[in-house]
Amino acid sequence: MTRRPAVLLAFFSAIAGLGGTVIAAHLTPALFPHAWLAAVATWAGWPLGCMGLIFIHTLTGGEWGYALRPQLLAGTSTLALLPLALIPLIFVAQDLYPWLRPDVAAQLENRFYLNLRAFVERLIAYLVIWLALGALIFAGLRRGGPAAKLRLLAPLGLILLAVTITFAAIDATMSLEPHFASSSYGLIAIAGMGLFALSISVFSAAAAEPPGSKILRNFGRLLLALVVLWAYLDFVQFLIIWQSDLPSEAPWYLVRSSGGWGAVAAAVAAGHFFLPFFILLSAKAQETRAGIACASGLLILSAMARGWWLVIPASGRAFGAIDALAMLGVAGIAALFSLLAGRFVARPQLVRGHV
Numbered sequence: 001m002t003r004r005p006a007v008l009l010a011f012f013s014a015i016a017g018l019g020g021t022v023i024a025a026h027l028t029p030a031l032f033p034h035a036w037l038a039a040v041a042t043w044a045g046w047p048l049g050c051m052g053l054i055f056i057h058t059l060t061g062g063e064w065g066y067a068l069r070p071q072l073l074a075g076t077s078t079l080a081l082l083p084l085a086l087i088p089l090i091f092v093a094q095d096l097y098p099w100l101r102p103d104v105a106a107q108l109e110n111r112f113y114l115n116l117r118a119f120v121e122r123l124i125a126y127l128v129i130w131l132a133l134g135a136l137i138f139a140g141l142r143r144g145g146p147a148a149k150l151r152l153l154a155p156l157g158l159i160l161l162a163v164t165i166t167f168a169a170i171d172a173t174m175s176l177e178p179h180f181a182s183s184s185y186g187l188i189a190i191a192g193m194g195l196f197a198l199s200i201s202v203f204s205a206a207a208a209e210p211p212g213s214k215i216l217r218n219f220g221r222l223l224l225a226l227v228v229l230w231a232y233l234d235f236v237q238f239l240i241i242w243q244s245d246l247p248s249e250a251p252w253y254l255v256r257s258s259g260g261w262g263a264v265a266a267a268v269a270a271g272h273f274f275l276p277f278f279i280l281l282s283a284k285a286q287e288t289r290a291g292i293a294c295a296s297g298l299l300i301l302s303a304m305a306r307g308w309w310l311v312i313p314a315s316g317r318a319f320g321a322i323d324a325l326a327m328l329g330v331a332g333i334a335a336l337f338s339l340l341a342g343r344f345v346a347r348p349q350l351v352r353g354h355v
Contacts, residue, residue, distance in 0.1 A: 017329025049197025
């Protein structure tokens with residue numbers, strides 16, 4: 001797909017999705033909070049994952065990072081949209097998080113952590129750290145000597161991302177059900193964001209001018225590695241909770257495995273692990289544009305479905321049109337922003353491999 005059709009598709013997706021979300025929220029306001037949170041939480045993984053991949057490539061090297069640098073930088077640029085996307089959630093926070101209600105908070109043992117003041121302070125800290133890291137990445141690349149400058153930033157950047165993403169995932173989605181706890185929840189979120197960002201970047205590269213078979217093979221191997229890592233972490237969490245069968249943890253999976261949400265869970269398992277795994281096991285698929293695009297496209301769609309699966313069941317309702325519209329709108333505006341920012345991030349001094 002050339003750039004102009006992609007821009008038009010992103011533009012109309014944003015208009016249709018956001019416009020439809022506004023109308024649906026007006027008609028059924030009770031459905032809006034979880035729909036918007038699912039969309040924002042899913043797509044926030046794009047810029048955060050892109051920053052992590054840039055830091056990882058800085059420390060490890062490899063042609064894949066230089067080949068994907070325009071896409072990774074374009075994804076990182078969408079971080080500027082996150083503060084704006086969070087504004088609607090401020091007004092519906094009490095409808096999302098039970099621990100903001102005094103009757104529920106009084107029964108919690110962890111209310112020293114789950115309280116409004118601490119929540120706001122952490123949110124501000126996350127945004128400041130993420131925006132600062134993004135600005136430092138672009139500033140370092142603009143001033144020349146990107147390898148040396150990013151190499152100094154990368155270790156601290158990865159540590160800060162790991163810590164903040166872990167706590168942000170707990171605050172944003174795990175605390176929707178304040179009695180649920182999982183020590184691997186943050187690790188799953190980190191792996192999922194990295195896989196989501198890599199999938200979008202690889203899909204974008206494959207949809208544009210296709211790189212050589214060697215680069216495609218590197219893309220395929222990286223995707224396969226992250227697919228396996230995410231699946232391992234997610235399965236370990238399920239296995240531990242299933243084996244323990246604690247009343248504070250088991251209901252989290254019970255509600256997400258019954259009725260229609262059980263079908264969504266099966267679809268996520270297929271599209272986020274099984275199908276991409278077997279596609280990427282094929283050496284031939286790894287070296288073809290169609291094979292890489294198919295695997296990465298499946299992973300993108302499955303990540304969106306998983307965003308709904310994580311958030312919507314906490315509301316006690318079924319999937320609705322507003323959920324699809326919110327995801328479409330947020331995806332469209334983020335894609336449009338990244339495409340328009342692509343002219344800037346594609347400058348030679350930003351995407352070159354060595355100086």
